[in-house]
Amino acid sequence: MEKTLAKKVLAVDIDGTITLNGFGKIHLQALEKLRNLKNDGHHVIFVTGRSSIEAYFLSIFGGLTLLGVGENGGCITHGEIMTHKMIGDKNECQNAFSYLKKSLDEPIKEKPVFPRLTEVVLDRTFDIKNAQAILDEEGFNVGLFDSGYAYHINSRGVDKGSGLIKALEMLNADLEDTIALGDSETDVPMFRTVKNNIAVNNSIPELKEIAKIVTTKNSGEGLLEGLSMISDQFL
Missing domain, CATH: 3.90.1070.10 (Hypothetical Protein Ta0175; Chain: A, domain 2)
Structure with a gap:
């Protein structure tokens, strides 16, 4: 009998991970891939240093899970009626x-x-x-x-790792079924929290050192490459 894989949560950084050249332009093919994963039943959430409202709006336009972890874990914006869960002070x-x-x-x-x-x-x-x-x-x-x-x-104590844990509680999701994707220093706490993680090629060295997978391509292309590399095992 074919093994049924558990539904996953993809925790995706925005800038440098799904954007092009660091200028805030979204890599559309990467966003399409994330939307397809959401349509397959997985949760796809943005975990970003941007505001949680920006992450939430991008999830609306991208057709993703209506939950964004922003401000490096300090605030979570979620729900069909926009609601804020403030963690930081x-x-x-x-x-x-x-x-x-x-x-x-x-x-x-x-x-x-x-x-x-x-x-x-x-x-x-x-x-x-x-x-x-x-x-x-x-x-x-x-x-x-x-x-x-x-x-x-x-x-103190607020970072992308702690913010993601709060988000998983809200989604009633398991940390073991979570995949993190990122590139910067602020993604380090998230990678230390989530063992299944992907650093795109333009990531800082510290993130690459602790990543499970490091792609050969940058940003959105790297996201596509990384998801392809783990799709047979996790998705």
Whole structure:
């Protein structure tokens, strides 16, 4: 008797993973593949450093599961009537930003992005390790993360891995039946959480080191390649 594979959850980063050349243009063939997987009964959700609202809107237009994990795990937007589940604390992130503005000699300013509900997004104009050390010394309960596009201030313990766990609980889905796809530093916690993971070729070295599969192609082409490589076993 042919073995019936469990339905999967595909947790997909957006920028650098399903976009072209880092400019926010969606790789349409990759999106079509994800839609086909959703039509086959799998959940397909975006887990991104962008806002959860952007992820949610892309899921609508892409015909995917109506759930987006955004702000590096800080907020989940979901449901046929758009609803937000906020995990991070915007106030503590804003307080940390205000302190850094007073403490750093380097320029520090917010990046113009889609409004955030739980995090602060900054231009990459300062030493992030030094800034984190200053915040730790003052006892701020936040972390600084580099998405490659911007620096993000998130509540401590909030990341793509913890946000994905919350999303799986909402979907009543199993971590063992989840596949993660990504490319950047902010995807590392998600890859450490999900053992079945795919790093596209343009990923940072740290992500490639812990990935189960590393593709030979970049971004959307890499996503297609990676899914093809695991389709017989997982999909």
